Amino acid sequence: MDGTGFVDVELYHEEDDFLDGSYSSHQTVLDHLVSIQANRLQAGQPDTELRSLSHLDQENVKLLEHQVNAAHRALFEMNGKALLADEVGLGKTIEVGMILKEMHYRGTDDAVLILTPAQLAQQWQAEMLEKFGLDFTCNYDDDFRGFGAHDHIIASIDTAKSDSHRSTVLSRDWDVLVLDEAHYVKNEDTDRYGLLQNLSYDYAFFLTATPIQNDVTDLYNIISLLRPGLFGTRAAFHNYFIDSGQETLVNRNELQNRLRRVMIRNRREETDIDFTPRNVTTRTFEPSPAERDLYDAVTDYVRTAYGEAQGQKLFLMTLQKEVVSSPAALKGTVERQLDVEEGEHPYKYELERILDRIEAVDRPTKLDRVQRITAEARERVDKGRVIVFTQFRATQQALLDTLDEQDYTTHPFHGGHSSDEKEEIVANFEEDGGVLVSTDAMNEGRNLQFCNVMVNYDLPWNPMKVEQRIGRIHRIGQEREVYVFNIALEDTIEEYVLEKLYHKIDLFQQSVGELSEILTRLEETGRNFEDEVFERMVTAGSKIELENDFDEMAIDLKEQRDLADKLNDFNAGVFEGFDLGASDD
Amino acid sequence: MTDAALPVTERAVEEFAEAYLTSLGADIRMDGRRWILSVPEDAETDLELDGAVVQIAHDPNEVDEDTQALAPESRLFEQMVDEAAERTPVGSLSLTHEQREIRLPPWITAGPVDIVDQSFTPYYDRQALCFLFHVGIETVSEYQREELHAIAVDLNEQVIRPRLTQTYLEITERSWNAAGDEEVTIETDRIEETLNLARSGIEDEIEPVVRDTRERATRAAEVELDEYRQFAHDRKDELEEKLASLADRIEEVNETIESTSEQRERIEALQKRKELQADVENLRSEVDDLAAQIREGFPQKRREIRDRHALTVRIRPVSATQISYERGDIDCTVRMAGRERSLTYAYAVGTGVLDDQHCESCGAPLSGENPLMLQGSSLIGQKCCGT
Numbered sequence: 001m002d003g004t005g006f007v008d009v010e011l012y013h014e015e016d017d018f019l020d021g022s023y024s025s026h027q028t029v030l031d032h033l034v035s036i037q038a039n040r041l042q043a044g045q046p047d048t049e050l051r052s053l054s055h056l057d058q059e060n061v062k063l064l065e066h067q068v069n070a071a072h073r074a075l076f077e078m079n080g081k082a083l084l085a086d087e088v089g090l091g092k093t094i095e096v097g098m099i100l101k102e103m104h105y106r107g108t109d110d111a112v113l114i115l116t117p118a119q120l121a122q123q124w125q126a127e128m129l130e131k132f133g134l135d136f137t138c139n140y141d142d143d144f145r146g147f148g149a150h151d152h153i154i155a156s157i158d159t160a161k162s163d164s165h166r167s168t169v170l171s172r173d174w175d176v177l178v179l180d181e182a183h184y185v186k187n188e189d190t191d192r193y194g195l196l197q198n199l200s201y202d203y204a205f206f207l208t209a210t211p212i213q214n215d216v217t218d219l220y221n222i223i224s225l226l227r228p229g230l231f232g233t234r235a236a237f238h239n240y241f242i243d244s245g246q247e248t249l250v251n252r253n254e255l256q257n258r259l260r261r262v263m264i265r266n267r268r269e270e271t272d273i274d275f276t277p278r279n280v281t282t283r284t285f286e287p288s289p290a291e292r293d294l295y296d297a298v299t300d301y302v303r304t305a306y307g308e309a310q311g312q313k314l315f316l317m318t319l320q321k322e323v324v325s326s327p328a329a330l331k332g333t334v335e336r337q338l339d340v341e342e343g344e345h346p347y348k349y350e351l352e353r354i355l356d357r358i359e360a361v362d363r364p365t366k367l368d369r370v371q372r373i374t375a376e377a378r379e380r381v382d383k384g385r386v387i388v389f390t391q392f393r394a395t396q397q398a399l400l401d402t403l404d405e406q407d408y409t410t411h412p413f414h415g416g417h418s419s420d421e422k423e424e425i426v427a428n429f430e431e432d433g434g435v436l437v438s439t440d441a442m443n444e445g446r447n448l449q450f451c452n453v454m455v456n457y458d459l460p461w462n463p464m465k466v467e468q469r470i471g472r473i474h475r476i477g478q479e480r481e482v483y484v485f486n487i488a489l490e491d492t493i494e495e496y497v498l499e500k501l502y503h504k505i506d507l508f509q510q511s512v513g514e515l516s517e518i519l520t521r522l523e524e525t526g527r528n529f530e531d532e533v534f535e536r537m538v539t540a541g542s543k544i545e546l547e548n549d550f551d552e553m554a555i556d557l558k559e560q561r562d563l564a565d566k567l568n569d570f571n572a573g574v575f576e577g578f579d580l581g582a583s584d585d
Numbered sequence: 586m587t588d589a590a591l592p593v594t595e596r597a598v599e600e601f602a603e604a605y606l607t608s609l610g611a612d613i614r615m616d617g618r619r620w621i622l623s624v625p626e627d628a629e630t631d632l633e634l635d636g637a638v639v640q641i642a643h644d645p646n647e648v649d650e651d652t653q654a655l656a657p658e659s660r661l662f663e664q665m666v667d668e669a670a671e672r673t674p675v676g677s678l679s680l681t682h683e684q685r686e687i688r689l690p691p692w693i694t695a696g697p698v699d700i701v702d703q704s705f706t707p708y709y710d711r712q713a714l715c716f717l718f719h720v721g722i723e724t725v726s727e728y729q730r731e732e733l734h735a736i737a738v739d740l741n742e743q744v745i746r747p748r749l750t751q752t753y754l755e756i757t758e759r760s761w762n763a764a765g766d767e768e769v770t771i772e773t774d775r776i777e778e779t780l781n782l783a784r785s786g787i788e789d790e791i792e793p794v795v796r797d798t799r800e801r802a803t804r805a806a807e808v809e810l811d812e813y814r815q816f817a818h819d820r821k822d823e824l825e826e827k828l829a830s831l832a833d834r835i836e837e838v839n840e841t842i843e844s845t846s847e848q849r850e851r852i853e854a855l856q857k858r859k860e861l862q863a864d865v866e867n868l869r870s871e872v873d874d875l876a877a878q879i880r881e882g883f884p885q886k887r888r889e890i891r892d893r894h895a896l897t898v899r900i901r902p903v904s905a906t907q908i909s910y911e912r913g914d915i916d917c918t919v920r921m922a923g924r925e926r927s928l929t930y931a932y933a934v935g936t937g938v939l940d941d942q943h944c945e946s947c948g949a950p951l952s953g954e955n956p957l958m959l960q961g962s963s964l965i966g967q968k969c970c971g972t
Contacts, residue, residue, distance in 0.1 A: 008896070035671070035674055039903050041591050054659065080725030080726065080893070230812055
């Protein structure tokens with residue numbers, strides 16, 4: 001290409017298998033005529049339509065009009081670069097999924113890189129696979145072999161910019177770059193900004209509900225990554241678009257005209273998203289003396305062992321979660337630990353003591369209580385359908401045994417089933433009613449809207465997982481009010497997490513978008529929710545200190561939530577009157 | 586819409602679906618616009634069609650609960666089309682004068698002569714290969730354009746036969762009872778040689794589209810580059826203003842250094858001057874860099890932007906049809922102003938008169954615009970020599 005002429009044209013003649021070698025076949029003329037006409041009809045669709053739409057499984061993803069429009073505009077009208085800035089909870093991830101699905105359908109997605117905050121990477125991976133059938137490798141996968149080894153990658157942005165990966169990431173030409181929570185790359189002096197600035201790509205889709213974090217210049221920084229020069233220099237942008245006295249936007253029409261070339265923002269009030277009410281009840285019960293003894297023994301052991309050898313963290317965390325889930329789950333893990341350890345286990349005595357205390361628990365309190373909820377549902381709800389979620393297979397089995405004893409129709413669902421078996425289980429649950437007892441190995445695409453009662457028999461310490469559970473039944477298409485019951489034992493870690501943390505941040509009323517914002521904010525301050533819960537639990541010197549610790553964490557979380565809310569309000573205010581949802585050019 | 590593409594109308598959907606289901610061996614019980622299907626167990630399809638009730642519709646969402654929509658953009662139709670497109674990409678058609686009407690060329694029919702008599706005598710069959718090519722043109726500003734092109738190549742002579750291509754498109758648009766061989770054998774060498782010729786024919790055919798798209802993509806790239814160019818100029822101006830202001834400040838500090846008698850004030854001023862000079866250095870380096878970019882026309886940025894806006898054109902064959910067509914002579918008698926003359930031309934079914942004909946007086950080619958007429962017993966062009 002010379003400096004002043006046309007852009008380059010790369011011409012590829014692709015082979016097709018059917019022309020390999022000499023060809024000899026037997027078929028009817030009609031067969032061939034049908035093939036030819038099929039090809040001609042395929043080509044008869046308009047070029048600027050999302051052709052992959054009819055290939056999406058509507059069971060897995062329900063597309064909304066504003067999402068389809070956004071995907072269409074981003075692909076066909078924005079020079080291959082778009083900032084998707086819908087308000088929180090309107091499904092920006094779905095929009096990107098549609099874009100990527102279309103690109104896959106048309107074969108224009110040879111190398112795709114999705115950069116997200118660390119805590120959201122696996123969520124993205126699951127959503128792309130379950131809703132769109134797009135298989136990505138995540139940097140947290142065991143078989144991840146670096147950024148040069150896979151063509152479809154979802155990675156934490158901080159991993160991508162790290163010294164060990166940065167050069168590989170930058171050495172590739174990516175067809176598509178997706179950047180989630182783009183507002184965290186607003187600062188031009190950071191490594192993240194530098195990485196984005198130097199990446200080579202054809203198409204880029206940035207996502208954020210709050211393009212403006214601290215001041216309107218953030219918008220300038222993000223847009224400048226996508227279209228350097230669209231707003232001129234920083235000073236020119238300031239002079240022309242910001243009233244420096246008021247720090248408010250001026251020349252809004254011109255700003256809107258320019259933004260429209262690169263940004264799409266849908267507002268909730270303009271969409272047809274409508275959720276039925278969500279009714280959440282948390283019930284805490286006094287544990288039996290034997291359960292209290294067991295809980296104390298496990299908690300003491302976890303604190304002591306963690307204080308002495310932090311390498312056992314995952315195991316100790318599991319014990320602490322299992323003790324409030326079921327003695328059965330705890331027993332299995334402790335026994336395995338004793339069997340695995342070569343020679344004498346350093347905590348053999350403590351672990352055996354825990355086993356003794358497990359034996360002393362006659363009937364877990366939670367099991368009794370869950371029966372009452374299911375009994376109530378059997379009387380009041382259509383076909384008595386209830387989903388009970390637990391994190392552990394052993395607890396699941398204990399639940400099934402108890403419910404079977406009471407003549408409930410039960411349906412176990414866990415990760416060990418084949419896909420066909422899972423389909424059948426869900427179909428039977430819909431048809432026969434009763435209780436579906438499920439582990440968290442249920443993907444988001446599974447459609448359980450026919451059920452509207454859910455029990456959290458135990459609680460994951462990762463709030464996203466709680467929201468994912470609820471999202472199985474409380475989603476677009478659910479026509480009835482949804483009932484969520486949380487069961488916890490008094491004065492246990494579970495009660496703290498529930499009462500102090502989850503309720504404080506209004507977890508049970510948050511949308512996925514809102515929650516991911518809070519978690520990402522937390523991550524930005526260098527913390528991980530699950531780790532923090534555990535650390536606070538094991539390091540507290542006394543019960544009072546523990547309560548104070550959780551209060552402190554709750555305040556911090558609430559602050560993050562308030563800040564997220566404020567930012568959403570602020571952005572809503574700034575963009576009020578902007579019509580960026582559809583172009584009328 | 587491209588030359589080989591067919592519009593996806595409700596009627597096209599209905600006709601295609603019926604033909605496809607028939608080709609699968611399905612039995613269709615029609616109840617108005619509702620079809621109840623029975624499909625043999627061994628039918629070559631992944632679609633669950635046996636026992637299915639489908640309904641022909643305009644809008645895929647407007648069908649009864651218990652039926653599947655067969656409509657443009659309906660899932661079932663898309664699946665059928667996808668499956669069918671890949672099922673039998675190679676096949677054959679045969680064109681004989683019994684099936685295909687003999688068509689005289691416009692340079693005979695469009696002129697003043699009457700055709701008194703015509704007959705075709707076949708001598709032997711010729712072979713051609715007709716390909717469908719999928720063409721994808723991608724550029725970031727328009728995303729992607731897809732086209733389907735057909736091209737027929739005579740196997741013996743290795744020439745492209747546009748009129749045979751046209752006949753192929755007519756036959757494959759709606760007729761489901763065309764004749765052909767059920768056994769198809771094509772030699773590797775033949776395919777390779779013919780395919781290469783066909784590919785170059787397609788390149789010629791899409792050249793105008795590629796050229797237009799390239800012009801638009803170049804303009805889109807230029808807009809981005811202009812934005813950047815303006816940005817760089819503004820930035821340079823801003824920096825130069827800052828440099829001027831720094832120069833003033835350094836001047837003031839210099840005055841302080843020269844005029845002050847206080848040691849402390851002098852040291853502070855020297856320190857300040859050092860800082861300001863460092864700022865000047867940094868800004869100067871950025872200004873120089875920008876000035877160099879402006880002078881050179883932003884080679885790096887230009888390359889980046891243009892690379893991103895470059896066109897990718899992918900050409901892929903999706904079907905090959907071996908066409909056997911009768912070759913022989915056509916005899917016709919034409920009359921004008923009471924005079925008659927008999928003519929004989931090499932002719933192929935589906936292709937027409939094979940050789941170009943010329944005015945016997947001046948040698949100009951005969952065509953629809955310059956049709957044949959009789960002048961005495963000579964055949965001349967009406968436009969070139971007829972007046």
